[in-house]
Amino acid sequence: MGKPQVAQKGKEEACTSSLKKNVFGGHGIVGGQIGLGAGIAFADKYSDSDRVTICFFGDGAARQGILHETFNMAMLWQLPVVFICENNHYAMGTSVERTSNVLDIYKFADAYDMPGDSVDGMKPESVHHAISRAVNRARSGGGPTLLEIKTYRYKGHSMSDPAKYRTKEELEEYKEKDPIEYVLKVIKANNMATDEEILAMNDKIKATVEDAVEFAEKSPYPDVSEVYKDIYVQEDYPFITD
Ligand SMILES: Cc1ncc(C[n+]2csc(CCOP(=O)(O)OP(=O)(O)O)c2C)c(N)n1
Numbered sequence: 001m002g003k004p005q006v007a008q009k010g011k012e013e014a015c016t017s018s019l020k021k022n023v024f025g026g027h028g029i030v031g032g033q034i035g036l037g038a039g040i041a042f043a044d045k046y047s048d049s050d051r052v053t054i055c056f057f058g059d060g061a062a063r064q065g066i067l068h069e070t071f072n073m074a075m076l077w078q079l080p081v082v083f084i085c086e087n088n089h090y091a092m093g094t095s096v097e098r099t100s101n102v103l104d105i106y107k108f109a110d111a112y113d114m115p116g117d118s119v120d121g122m123k124p125e126s127v128h129h130a131i132s133r134a135v136n137r138a139r140s141g142g143g144p145t146l147l148e149i150k151t152y153r154y155k156g157h158s159m160s161d162p163a164k165y166r167t168k169e170e171l172e173e174y175k176e177k178d179p180i181e182y183v184l185k186v187i188k189a190n191n192m193a194t195d196e197e198i199l200a201m202n203d204k205i206k207a208t209v210e211d212a213v214e215f216a217e218k219s220p221y222p223d224v225s226e227v228y229k230d231i232y233v234q235e236d237y238p239f240i241t242d
């Protein structure tokens with residue numbers, strides 16, 4: 001194994017995690033982030049901070065053992081954490097029905113006396129209210145909450161997933177309830193923005209995405225020496241001496 005590398009300054013903006021912005025990234029090990037989220041919440045409580053951790057995971061992670069161990073400890077120590085299960089009904093190509101006899105994932109909280117709620121993920125206001133309530137509870141010392149946010153994904157799990165495990169009708173049914181289209185309707189009905197302002201926002205977002213794609217396509221492949229970079233240590237660890 002090579003010598004640990006020190007993270008380069010200025011690279012944070014390009015990463016999926018950012019210590020500066022308190023975003024701790026995604027995890028390749030399904031369910032691993034449940035324990036890590038509680039750990040971050042423990043650190044915040046230990047240091048008397050008023051921060052609240054929002055820990056996201058999919059329906060596929062909900063049946064990992066780590067969820068139960070973490071729920072137990074999070075309740076025992078009343079950690080300031082909101083567990084959010086994004087239930088889009090499929091873990092890769094496997095439906096929740098095929099892997100669990102408990103279809104309401106929020107009920108997993110009951111075993112630990114943790115408050116748990118089912119939330120309509122296609123309604124942004126419902127998501128906002130549920131998360132606000134849970135964050136307020138955590139911040140005022142009321143401990144963790146589990147929110148099962150019911151939603152859907154239009155695409156497969158990845159580019160290699162043709163999503164043949166579901167019907168076209170099911171897909172179309174959810175597209176009818178698309179939360180972005182719904183928000184647009186609410187914004188227009190309440191005169192919160194004009195068509196021009198919405199168009200300008202869309203153009204700005206499109207340009208940002210196109211810039212990112214161009215940046216990625218024009219960037220050289222990394223050198224093999226980069227393989228251990230940003231993995232084992234971070235630059236502000238005091239034991240790095242060189
Ligand atoms: C511990 C572990 N087991 C299996 C996998 C392989 N794997 C990657 S994603 C995934 C399904 C995750 O399901 P979900 O969180 O619902 O994600 P979605 O398919 O909805 O994007 C699996 C089984 C993994 N990464 N880690």
Ligand SMILES: [Mg+2]
Nearest residue numbers: 058059090091
């Ligand atoms: Mg899923």
